[in-house]
Amino acid sequence: MEDRPVVIGMIAYDRMTNLDFVGPYDILSRVRQSRTIVLGKSREPIVTDTNYRLLPEMTLAEAPDLDIIFVPGGPGSTALMEDEEVLRFLRERAPKAQWVTSVCTGALVLGAAGLLEGFRAATHWSCMDLLPLFGAIPVNERVVIDGNRATGGGVTAGIDFGLTLIARIWGEDQAKLIQLGTEYNPAPPFNAGSPETAPDILPRFRELSKASAEVRIEAAKRAAGKLHPDV
């Protein structure tokens, strides 16, 4: 690899899901040759969907050239799909980046920026059917790499995403060292991590998330309409 660190710009925003962000952030930060930066629209504290407050290191405008761009997901991604400042930032920076990446519903934001057209991609299982609105091809895998797009599934997929990306960029041994250090030897107490394995609780989940899902679908349609106003 080059001598200079790989600069990873990670966009934080209000009502993002912090675990979407911190999984990849903590994993990627452990690579000695990386430089992770928490980017915000301003330097004001960001409040996640669970009321956790973090401080961006710099603003989008202050960001240096980025080798990797990352967008996490969460309820706040619904607003981000129509946030012209963030979409413009992504459109301007993506062509110069080596990797354009997301976890969870961060993929919908990449999509709204027009950055997933023709690419295979993953997102939260509940939002897979929104990807085609942006010309993306949904793939039911934990981490999807297509060209220089790397997208992870929902929330906790960010850990698998981070390790996969590290293996691609710095090699498998580096990824394995970090997997060992973070003791990533998962043992979920239940087998309810996907709709296929949790049919018994799926109706309740859909009921609880119905209102936010409807708002997200409408926002995605509007954002897609702006991408292709003639469709």
Next chain:
Amino acid sequence: MEDRPVVIGMIAYDRMTNLDFVGPYDILSRVRQSRTIVLGKSREPIVTDTNYRLLPEMTLAEAPDLDIIFVPGGPGSTALMEDEEVLRFLRERAPKAQWVTSVCTGALVLGAAGLLEGFRAATHWSCMDLLPLFGAIPVNERVVIDGNRATGGGVTAGIDFGLTLIARIWGEDQAKLIQLGTEYNPAPPFNAGSPETAPDILPRFRELSKASAEVRIEAAKRAAGKLHPDV
């Protein structure tokens, strides 16, 4: 359950590992009947071991009665084992709590506060042999529950820890709903998450962490000596 929320005080500190913290925080915060609070020694920003900055919601002194006390791990736990303010807080609050918990090397801090004497416990795999200094019985499991002590293994074990605790307190369906929402259907790209499965990279890991491990061992011995000055 009772009408009032279960109050969960989560101690954040400099050079903690953020993923140790955010795994349980994000999982536990999704329970509607929980109230998670980020506690700091002051309200100043906390800087994690990966240079991520977060803001405590309140100080230890300001904390209300806590139903659950949680201590994450990370390099900063070495100093915390000898931090009298934090140890005193833990000793005062633990007898009134329903659960006294940790993830990763947070267990060493509970140990230094004298809160694991006679209890079975887990910690990061590299620190298991330090637990007996504090009278704890190391158990090579992802999550260990003994009485009202719940301790998780290293870093990413915090997600399994959170779901396990939720199942105990609020029932399995609540845990499964949150597992589905966070798409916790892990698919590690490698099988290097424990020393048993990663013998090839273990020597390199030990070499890289040798200096910090030595400092931690000395701190643990001093902390244990203060617990039992006559031993």
